[in-house]
Amino acid sequence: MTRPRNDNFLRALLKEPTDHTPLWLMRQAGRYLPEYCATRRQAGDFLALCKSPGLACEVTLQPVERYDLDAAILFSDILTVPDAMGLGLYFETGEGPRFARPLRDEAAIAALASPPLEKLDYVFQAVTTIRKALNNRIPLIGFSGSPFTLACYMIEGGGSRDFRHIKTMLYARPELLHRVLTVTAEAVIAYLNTQIEAGAQTVMMFDTWGGALSQAAYLEFSLAYMRQIVARLHKTRDGERIPAILFTKGGGLWLEAIADSGCDAIGLDWTVNLGDARRRVGDKVALQGNLDPNVLFAPPEVIAREARKVLDAFGTGNSGHVFNLGHGISQFTPPEHVHALVEAVHDYRNH
Amino acid sequence: MTRPRNDNFLRALLKEPTDHTPLWLMRQAGRYLPEYCATRRQAGDFLALCKSPGLACEVTLQPVERYDLDAAILFSDILTVPDAMGLGLYFETGEGPRFARPLRDEAAIAALASPPLEKLDYVFQAVTTIRKALNNRIPLIGFSGSPFTLACYMIEGGGSRDFRHIKTMLYARPELLHRVLTVTAEAVIAYLNTQIEAGAQTVMMFDTWGGALSQAAYLEFSLAYMRQIVARLHKTRDGERIPAILFTKGGGLWLEAIADSGCDAIGLDWTVNLGDARRRVGDKVALQGNLDPNVLFAPPEVIAREARKVLDAFGTGNSGHVFNLGHGISQFTPPEHVHALVEAVHDYRNH
Secondary structure (H helix, E strand, O other): OOOOOOOHHHHHHOOOOOOOOOEOOOOOOOOOOHHHHHHHHHHOOHHHHHHOHHHHHHHHHHHHHHOOOOOEEOOOOOOHHHHHHHHOEEEEOOOEEEEOOOOOOHHHHHHOOOOOHHHHHHHHHHHHHHHHHHOOOOOEEEEEEOHHHHHHHHHHOEOOOOOHHHHHHHHHOHHHHHHHHHHHHHHHHHHHHHHHHHOOOEEEEEEOOHHHOOHHHHHHHHHHHHHHHHHHOOOEEOOEEOOEEEEEOOOHHHHHHHHOOOOOEEEOOOOOOHHHHHHHHOOOOEEEEEEOHHHHHOOHHHHHHHHHHHHHHHOOOOOOEEEEEOOOOOOOOOHHHHHHHHHHHHHOOOO | OOOOOOOHHHHHHOOOOOOOOOEOOOOOOOOOOHHHHHHHHHHOOHHHHHHOHHHHHHHHHHHHHHOOOOOEEOOOOOOHHHHHHHHOEEEEOOOEEEEOOOOOOHHHHHHOOOOOHHHHHHHHHHHHHHHHHHOOOOOEEEEEEOHHHHHHHHHHOEOOOOOHHHHHHHHHOHHHHHHHHHHHHHHHHHHHHHHHHHOOOEEEEEEOOHHHOOHHHHHHHHHHHHHHHHHHOOOEEOOEEOOEEEEEOOOHHHHHHHHOOOOOEEEOOOOOOHHHHHHHHOOOOEEEEEEOHHHHHOOHHHHHHHHHHHHHHHOOOOOOEEEEEOOOOOOOOOHHHHHHHHHHHHHOOOO
């Protein structure tokens, strides 16, 4: 297997020299693109879109056709794994994800098991289909939710402001939460390794809610499981390294611990100064981030200026930095503003 | 004027020796208390409760009667100031605060002015009434929202997940946001100083949304204004020091800068390890916090254990630490669990 023709993204993750700072955008295949909305309408709803490998491939490629991006990311949802476990994922309009059968008692937790991988076959088929369609132009990122973030949805039954149910379990019955996390981590390992076998060239774990924990709870209930997963991921496929990226939103206080987890790169939200982050993690890992997605509502010249601030904060040398937003792109983003961002990043030269 | 009979709270804020680590709880007068719910029903609604000095006094004292707390906090809302500016505060059931006339255009921003203090007289009357009722038993805390947090509500028109409108203004038209913040900071200075004149013995600024900003934006649009306010607050009244506490939720990355603002103490949410925070700010300021409020859903022995972890993290010497939650107490907290917390903190002895 050979590297993609544009492999700047992989090189940056491995801290090898790059031609330019590579960039992609979290949630780059999303509702801000009219062509995405059209395909989603065709699919019927969001879950049907995720579960159709052909349509998932189509929307994965849409931002890559429109913009000069350095990586594509599998179009899917972070909650496919608990859905395959039988929790019954569904989406209420405007309400975000919900589970019909959340984990609220010991019996449900005792019965929880890693799902048969056939139930996730639509994801692996999408990976293979997208790799074929990309035709080695740029690398493809596979992903999963982190065990803690998946457990938040599995136990709360949907999104939450206070995480009352999972935190009550965490403090009052930690052994129950550890069981949920252990089963989920096993499932995530199999899920990501099968994505790698199907063609994912990098894997990223989204720990959307780890930042809601105290430091001690984060280390024990979120990072410990991500560390186990990273240790058991395929490190290479066909001789090529498969880098692993960990993204804990709101995890800026714990970068040293995350850098120590065995991952290749850390995803950063926009609250951390990228230069400070680089000094704190040293040469241990690459960094991915971290423009506030709200900058994309400003005019093009402001977007370019704010993008340069992020690049300047990372500092000299363009190895070890993947430019990204600090969170998913907003559905209200004017698509032409993304052009301004991509240009600003690709035109940037360090002095 | 003499200090209250129990002045451990004031001494801790001024880093003087204390008999025990003092504690109070953010939102201690709140819906978890049945007596609060009864008074609120009597008032009719939340705003009517805030605007009645007698009833505001009654609910301020309820937690102080029930628990052995070391400080009382004025019962009020952070949005009284923009309400007095004419933005039309109201509450939708289950939806949180809303403004009938949010700031969305240049004309509205140009017209914005510091409100006449008479419009906030109900707050100052409540302070005086509460001081009389407390009868010098424990100190009374006055408070305000930070200019940035107030501006979030004023510009978004209510709560927000992404702060799209204020951040668009911040990046695209920073001079407009600076005008909103300048006017609001002037109003907050007058508001807090009048609370001090009415009897508040400590003032706290709640920067609930500063943590949603990038570091650069936080320093320029939130902390800079809090620093100005702190510099212009009355430092003493009748010979007694009036300490100022700044609380930026999600501000754990910026403690050094906050400690440098001239405040006496920093309020911490639960994500920061208190020992790390103490090492980072050194002897500059006292620290207030920082138990995850969700711990209060666990059984009493777990509450005691987790409270001791916070106290242990602060370390030896009991000066310079005010125990608190890292955020407001949840309405779902069993009231008897608060007893377990108060006991655990007061019984704690450093080895």
